[in-house]
Amino acid sequence: MNVELDIGAREDVPTWLVYGTPVFTVLAALAVSSVALVALDVSPVAAYSVMFVETLTSEFGLTETTVKAIPLVLTGLAVYLPLRAGLWNIGAEGQLILGGLAGTWIGLNVSAPGYALLVAMFLGAGVAGAFWAAVPAWLRAKYDINEIITTLLLTFVALNLKNYLIRGPMQGGAGTFPQTEQFSGAATIPSLFGNVHAGLLVALLMVAVAYVLVTQTRLGFEVTFVGSNPEAATQAGISRYKVYILVFVIGGLFAGFAGIGEIAGVQGRFRADFEPGYGFTAIVIALLGRNGALKVLLAGFFFALLIVGGSSMEVALGVPAALTEVIQALVILFLITAEFFKRYSVSLRVDRDPGTSPATRTGSDA
Amino acid sequence: MTEEPFLRMEDIVKEFPGVVANDHVDFSVRRGEIHGLLGENGAGKSTLMKILYGLYSQDGGDIYLDGERLELASPQNAIDAGVGMVHQHFMLIPKLTVAENIVLGDREPAAAFASDGGSDGRLPDSLRTNPVVQALAQRFSLGLEAPESRIHDLAGQYGFDVDVGAKVWQLDVGQQQRVEILKALYRDVDLIILDEPTAVLTPTEAEQLFESLQQLADEGLSIIFITHKLQEVEAITDRVTVLREGKKVGTVPTADITQADLAEMMVGREVLFSLEKDPVEIGDPVLRARGLRAENERGIEALSGVDLTVREGEIVGIAGVSGNGQTELAEAIAGLRDLTAGEIVVEGIDLTGASPRAFVDNDVSFVPEDRLRYGCAADLSVMHNATMKDFRNGQFGDGQFLDYPGLREYAETLVEEFDVRGVHDVTDVEAGELSGGNLQKLILAREIHREPDLLVANQPTRGVDVGAIEFIRESLLAQRTEGTGVVLISEDLDEIMDLSDRVLVIYEGEFVHETVPEEADRGRVGLEMTGGSGEDGVEASAEAAAGAGEAR
Numbered sequence: 060m061n062v063e064l065d066i067g068a069r070e071d072v073p074t075w076l077v078y079g080t081p082v083f084t085v086l087a088a089l090a091v092s093s094v095a096l097v098a099l100d101v102s103p104v105a106a107y108s109v110m111f112v113e114t115l116t117s118e119f120g121l122t123e124t125t126v127k128a129i130p131l132v133l134t135g136l137a138v139y140l141p142l143r144a145g146l147w148n149i150g151a152e153g154q155l156i157l158g159g160l161a162g163t164w165i166g167l168n169v170s171a172p173g174y175a176l177l178v179a180m181f182l183g184a185g186v187a188g189a190f191w192a193a194v195p196a197w198l199r200a201k202y203d204i205n206e207i208i209t210t211l212l213l214t215f216v217a218l219n220l221k222n223y224l225i226r227g228p229m230q231g232g233a234g235t236f237p238q239t240e241q242f243s244g245a246a247t248i249p250s251l252f253g254n255v256h257a258g259l260l261v262a263l264l265m266v267a268v269a270y271v272l273v274t275q276t277r278l279g280f281e282v283t284f285v286g287s288n289p290e291a292a293t294q295a296g297i298s299r300y301k302v303y304i305l306v307f308v309i310g311g312l313f314a315g316f317a318g319i320g321e322i323a324g325v326q327g328r329f330r331a332d333f334e335p336g337y338g339f340t341a342i343v344i345a346l347l348g349r350n351g352a353l354k355v356l357l358a359g360f361f362f363a364l365l366i367v368g369g370s371s372m373e374v375a376l377g378v379p380a381a382l383t384e385v386i387q388a389l390v391i392l393f394l395i396t397a398e399f400f401k402r403y404s405v406s407l408r409v410d411r412d413p414g415t416s417p418a419t420r421t422g423s424d425a
Numbered sequence: 426m427t428e429e430p431f432l433r434m435e436d437i438v439k440e441f442p443g444v445v446a447n448d449h450v451d452f453s454v455r456r457g458e459i460h461g462l463l464g465e466n467g468a469g470k471s472t473l474m475k476i477l478y479g480l481y482s483q484d485g486g487d488i489y490l491d492g493e494r495l496e497l498a499s500p501q502n503a504i505d506a507g508v509g510m511v512h513q514h515f516m517l518i519p520k521l522t523v524a525e526n527i528v529l530g531d532r533e534p535a536a537a538f539a540s541d542g543g544s545d546g547r548l549p550d551s552l553r554t555n556p557v558v559q560a561l562a563q564r565f566s567l568g569l570e571a572p573e574s575r576i577h578d579l580a581g582q583y584g585f586d587v588d589v590g591a592k593v594w595q596l597d598v599g600q601q602q603r604v605e606i607l608k609a610l611y612r613d614v615d616l617i618i619l620d621e622p623t624a625v626l627t628p629t630e631a632e633q634l635f636e637s638l639q640q641l642a643d644e645g646l647s648i649i650f651i652t653h654k655l656q657e658v659e660a661i662t663d664r665v666t667v668l669r670e671g672k673k674v675g676t677v678p679t680a681d682i683t684q685a686d687l688a689e690m691m692v693g694r695e696v697l698f699s700l701e702k703d704p705v706e707i708g709d710p711v712l713r714a715r716g717l718r719a720e721n722e723r724g725i726e727a728l729s730g731v732d733l734t735v736r737e738g739e740i741v742g743i744a745g746v747s748g749n750g751q752t753e754l755a756e757a758i759a760g761l762r763d764l765t766a767g768e769i770v771v772e773g774i775d776l777t778g779a780s781p782r783a784f785v786d787n788d789v790s791f792v793p794e795d796r797l798r799y800g801c802a803a804d805l806s807v808m809h810n811a812t813m814k815d816f817r818n819g820q821f822g823d824g825q826f827l828d829y830p831g832l833r834e835y836a837e838t839l840v841e842e843f844d845v846r847g848v849h850d851v852t853d854v855e856a857g858e859l860s861g862g863n864l865q866k867l868i869l870a871r872e873i874h875r876e877p878d879l880l881v882a883n884q885p886t887r888g889v890d891v892g893a894i895e896f897i898r899e900s901l902l903a904q905r906t907e908g909t910g911v912v913l914i915s916e917d918l919d920e921i922m923d924l925s926d927r928v929l930v931i932y933e934g935e936f937v938h939e940t941v942p943e944e945a946d947r948g949r950v951g952l953e954m955t956g957g958s959g960e961d962g963v964e965a966s967a968e969a970a971a972g973a974g975e976a977r
Contacts, residue, residue: 153626280816284809289803294761294791294799295813296782 062400080397088393092386095306101376109370109375110386121366122254124360126325130155132262132359133317133349134341136269137192137310139355141206142345143273145286145308150210151314153217154188158315158321160221161187163239163329164229166246166319167251176245180319188315189308191217196307200300218334225331237331248324263356265313265333270352272309282306314338340366342388344393365390431456431491431647432477432616433814438485438889439472444470448481448671459638459648461662464693465656465890468859469671474618477649482568484957490616501530509609510618515601519594520872523680527608528572528591531539562629572827573612579610582637593722597748616647622658622889635661653890655684656919692892703906707926708737711878711910712758717767719753728752729934730767735879735910740901742925743914746954750934751914752794755883758912759791760784777857785814789909790877792868794884794914796836796861803857807848810856811836811871843870844896862893869900880904883914918950930954 068204093103114120135152145243148154162184164359171179195209231240248256284292285302293299322329342361369383430453439447446469454460464470475481477488488495490506497503500510517526552558552792564678573589578585580603587596587603594606598955602622609617619638623631638648638661639795650662658665658679665673665682668689674690712735721727727750733742745751756762758769760781768777771787784791801810812832815821823834836851843866848854856864865885872880882901900922904911915921921928922942930938930953938953940946 275827275829277816277827278825280809280827283805284802284813287805287809288798290799291802291813293781294759294793296780296785296817298780298782 066216080400081394084108084393084397085390088386088389091393092382092389095385096378096380099382101378106372106376106378110372110383111364114364114368114371118253119365120371123365127363127366128323128360129258129334130317130337131323131340131362132356133265134337135344135355136265136352137188137312137314137317137338138341138345138353139348140269140273140282140310140313141196141306142158142349143286144282145289146196146303146306147207148210148307148310149342150192150195150212150214150217150338151317151338151341152334153210153214154191154311154314155318155321155335155338156214156217156221156333157191158184158188158311158317158319159329160224160229161315162319163242163322164176166242166323167229167231167240169247173245177248177323179326180246180323181316184315184319185312186234186315187333188313188318189311192307192311192314194302196304200303203365203371204245214338221329221333222331225329229329232328239329241328242323247322247324247327254411256320256324258316258324260349261316261320262359265316266352266356267363269309269355270312273352278302278305285371291400314341347394362387426551428464430454431458433489434473434477434486435489436486436789437473437476437488438482439469439476439481439483440767445671449486450668450671450673452666454649454674455648455663456648457645458663459642459643459650459661461665462668463652463653463665463687465653465691465862465892467670468691470668471620473668474510474620474649474651477503478508479620486523504612504614506616507613508618509612509614509616510620511602511605511609511622512620515605517593517601517604520592521591523604523607524569524573524576524589524598525937526604527568527576527589527611528567528569531612576607576611577609589741591648593808597752600748611716614646615661616649618649618651619642620651621653622650623652623654631657632677647836653888653894655687655891659684688891696765702902702924705738705906705908707739708908710734710736711772713770714758715768717754717757717769718765719757719762720765721753726765727934728757731910731931731934731936733758733936735912736908737827737878737908738905739926740911740913740924742921743912743931744921744928744950744954745914745916746916747916748963749954750933751883751931753934754931755791755794755881755912755914758879759789759793759881761791765859788875788878790814790875790880792865792872792873792880792885793883796864796886796977797857798866799857801864803854806852807840807845807859807867808833808836808851809853811839811851814871815875827965832856839867839874842874843900845870860890862889866887866893866896869897873900873904876907877904877909879910879912881912884916885913886915886917886920898904918947922947928962 089103089107093106096103096106114124134151135157137154139150141148162180163178165183166176169176169179188189191213192210195204195206195213198204198209199206225239226237227237230237232238248258251259272280273282281292281297281302284295285299286299289299292302321335321337322333326333343357344358344362347361348358365387370380371386372378373380373383387407432452432453432454434450435446435454437450438445448469450469450473452462452473458870462474472481476483477497479500479502482498490498490508494686495502495506497506501699503510518529521529557821576587576589580589582735587600587607593601593604605617606622623634638650642648642663650657654660662679664676664678665687667675667687669691712733714731714733717728717730717731717733718726729750731754733741733751733754743751743754753762756765760776760779760783764777768775770776771784771789774787776783797803802813812821812835815835816827817834820828821831833851839845840848840851845859845863845867847859847863856867859867869882869885885897885901889897898920901913903910905926913921913924922945925942927943928940928942928950930940930950931938932954938950
């Protein structure tokens, strides 16, 4: 018997596949994860119904998911925009922390009427995040220093700066806990509905900004071109320097917003152990959503759902925390694999011809 | 001749979604024959050859080599069967040396582990011949001494000037091609497929290659020669097979057919070979470059003090062997390469040291040599690529916002006016999906439609099919009539002679000879291109000496 495996690039991706793949892959990932659940004596049906159905149908679940999605979408955009220009912002976490610190300082030390204080806090946070991102961008644009390394390392600088500031100069409140003073009412982001704070509006607005920037403006055209072929872009007179700096500055701004949104909207004060990891999850979000800002929004919400649903499952069924992370990782892995099947068709052919030896044929016609 | 063909491909069918690339094609090659394979881009030549080389598997049909049926699952099978291929797009690893690239996949263990005696005594024999050590050495050691000397001999034998120790990225396109040819020769194949091998060679080098190929054929090697150039078919092949739209038009002995007939078989209509050059009044200088000096990627001086003046309505042709500073010159006058000395003035504006943007804004257009690397963004749409320079233009909205419907319309106009085929929707089709000729037409359309004052075209017709070449050359002449100053850099001497008003020969970064096509002595020009010391020995140097006075 002769089994042949043929892998070829697809000319056109059928529509059902475009919309079907994410659904199929998530289902496949859950199917694989259920093996682990069964091994732990937990019914996969119960587990998944807690994880998804209850999270999506209860008010608590929806609220939590939305609140979690705010920083995830914003940091997702912070990675997405440089990615459009072919650059990797691995340090959105550091930009988020720095934004949070700057915003917190303004919230605690400045007094302004009405919502002006909140606006000032967001602005300060954005500028701080943008500054933190501008450094690696400048190093990359001017000296061609790899931005993956510089952004990542600056994250550790930011984390240690935070540890020093919150335990030192910015420490406040009752006792000597490593945290700042509690925010006043004016410095707290008001709630929009239920427990969802108005940071959601900022996140949605920034999605719109990123969308318009990329698809409607001259800068967006330049960003897309530099991201696709920097050498051709230079030949066309597009300044790589300008594009690199701008995507990082705007990305850092988004990450800074994420930081202050989380502090002033959820935490109420800056604690020294604040290290949410949103900036790292954002890399996967941006990868999944790299085709557009709206997809970043969707991917952000999806990851918020995975995180919130995962912790509900942990609490409700006593599933170890590590397992929910396994499920999240499997979903990511399957989604990335699915990209391959979207682009290539695989056909399996079985010949009943005993005369010839088995052969595996591969070939792509990109 | 009634002898059994060496290679037979029978009734080959290969379909891609929406296209039949090979539609029941029969193809056969005799032993020791140089067989031309002719056809426009997209005619199915490459597909047929990729099937023969095991890169694609056919949907139908059989391949027989020397009477045996071949099952080709990969290029390795093809190489083992004795089929080698030199690709049009180089398959080299830039960071490795020439020798490393050539032995890639066919590595020999380090000399110290060589199994066949002759050891230099660095290792005791007992250890050296130990099977485990042998197996490890086979897998993990790399011996380059023996291959290097073999490559060196091969290079000498076929007249290739290649430094085996150089890294591939340091070589120019012409030299890289030679490495590709050496790679196939190194593997002792019986049949070698050359996909447009002369596209990057000068006439002299091409002749050398032809001599080498003839030598190989005389030794019994069969050669399939894919080309667009009809005169090459005449010059080198014994028989020629013409493909059109996936079907075989016919196989004919080259001696029995004229170039015009071949062109008609290939295109399906008559092709004009002579270009009408209208007299044009030559105006004021658009480009004045003085004492240009620039370095190449390796930091070695590639331009050594070049003066170049181009006037309105003038085509200045620059002839030379690849790697003599043409790329650096083109990039320097298009504002892409930093100068170490000299000045560039365009339309009276000093642009020395200005940014590429300033050159674009001052109406300098550039058609780069490497279309995919510098000329376009292959994975962006035709619309993006068509508007890559003009998107700044006020007609697409002022301020920060861009009028995308306007860009689309503009791109559609260019596609239509310049007959760019294969574009059903400018926003959907990516530039990289276009064939070489159509992509080049798109790039030319973009550069010309801006109504430039100066157009720098580096190898505009390389690797482009006959129909597109005709179109591109006519477009360049039309620019001349419009009063644009054109710098045409080409390694195709016929192209230079047909189009230029003035011809400059570049050698080792300097202009060594200037002439006009009407008075040019082709032998002399060819000689100057190679530094005046051709292979013809006495006769050549006498000629060079006679012309030395006026040349330098």
